[in-house]
Amino acid sequence: MSQARIVRIHNELLGTYGDQGNAEVLAFRAKFHGITTTITDVRYNDPLPTNGDIYLLGGAEDAAQLLSLEALQRGDNLDILHFAIERGAVILAVCAGFQIIGNKFWANGKEVDGLGLLDVVSVPGEKRLVGDIKTISTVLGFELTGFENHMGRTILGPTAQAFGKVVTGNGNGDGKFDGAISGNIFGTYMHGPILARNPELADLLLTRATGRKYAQITDPLALKYATWRRKVIK
């Protein structure tokens, strides 16, 4: 029996768009695979746990995003994340969280340095991008669905690869790609939450986090839900 420690970073700040559900879906899918999980909620003033297997960040409003960034730059937190990446831990960062782990982003009208974990730069666009989104995942090779609600235009640097090729919606702003990946670091604009809409992605993260391959899960409702969303978003 293997174990996965799920760390939900600053849910009180990065929980505005429902992304907290990603942790619940991971724990739920893990049960099918025989993986025991713990979910640790890290608050603004807490240090990050050093032994996390999956670190999660969600979407937020600007002021909350800046507070989360400041907290992650405080004390040993950034070192903890670097060390976690080195030992193969997974990071899934959505929307504001995706911007935070990049090199630079804008919030409250000014540019700030991000955590630099993912080679992307985000700038504000003119129009807010709101609506259903469908991509073809570059890692999984099949469709992912979600909902985007952001102002960001994200440009990938040479060491980041696009997370998904956009079928419907905007993603990083050019309508071509959504998110970015590098090793076990995943960034995306997809809410939904993304792991609820795409449970196979939860399985992939669990595989990456524990380093073990798992058999396919039979959960008809999860499959029905994911398939339906892929069908209705044209």
Add this chain to the structure above:
Amino acid sequence: MRLKLSILIAKLAGTLSKRFLRKSGETIPGRVLLALYPRAISILSQNRKIICISGTNGKTSTTKAIVEIISKLGSVTTSASGSNLDRGVATALMTKSEYAVLEVDELHLPRVISEAKPVAVLLLNLTRDQLHRMHEVKRVADKWATAAKSAPDTIFIGDVDDPFVALALNSAVKPLRVSFGGRKHLDGAVCPSCGVYLNWSGNNYKCSCGLTNSNPDELFEAGTAAYRNATFANVTGKVLGGGAIAINEQALERSVDRDYNGVTANLRLTKNPASWTEALNSVSGNDVVLIVNSREVDGIDTSWLWDISFMQLSGKHIIVCGERALDMAYRLHVEGIEVELTSNFDEAILKFAKGSHLHVLAAYTAFHELVTA
């Protein structure tokens, strides 16, 4: 075009749409009027006392309660239930009266304040809701604050236990700060005024920038949302010189009882995390129907279902229907709660034996369809 003629045409449009399109006829007249005469709200508000009610939850029921109080002071016109955009406001103002008690959408409130110059504005609460349209809670609060600042003659009554409402009241020249002893806020981690991590101590907050719910002008006991709304109706009534009404929480809940061939149902409006949480606390029986839609007024995104814990429904007999029934079923599934899906409400009802009493928690559009059916 002259205002009188515009009103005549607008009324005609309303009658036609009612008769031939079977619409409620509440938005068409206002829409036509504003198209023909853009300054109509401003002109029609002159020489009468306007009271506006806004907030994420409780607008409709609180408006009704205030109408009850104000109608003892003079003639009142009011918005039709839920018709709270600028066009709904314009429709309401077409009827002559001494007072107009208007339910106003959060984003439409600044326009209505600047044009109608209300004597009083009641701000109930502000929490995450329809984020595809509101985008951010703070964005709405900032718009309110700007509107409050530019209306120095208006009394702004509001619940300062909600930091976003407190922010708006801080900008008002004539604020009436009401507290119910503090309460947690789902979006309250950040100070909406200065952006620092908001300092909460239990249910109360006090920011270094001065934003706080302490030292209100009026302090009441804590209670349900319905009780708070009733209290606000009385506070607002008093400001206008009206007498208090008895607080009837049940009457103020956005809920209706119906009978479906021997199956009784309490229908309740649920449209965002705050109203869901309130509604879940009211579920006492074992038989539950949940209806989830995602049309414009419901919010076209359903991600927020994951902001709510439904554990209170664990072990109950639950049927889920509506356009986004699968979203709800999967959210509950992950919490360990299994449900049955039906393709519509009529089928859901058939799943319960005669004599059952159902709790029906319904999305905005579903609630309206059931209530008007």
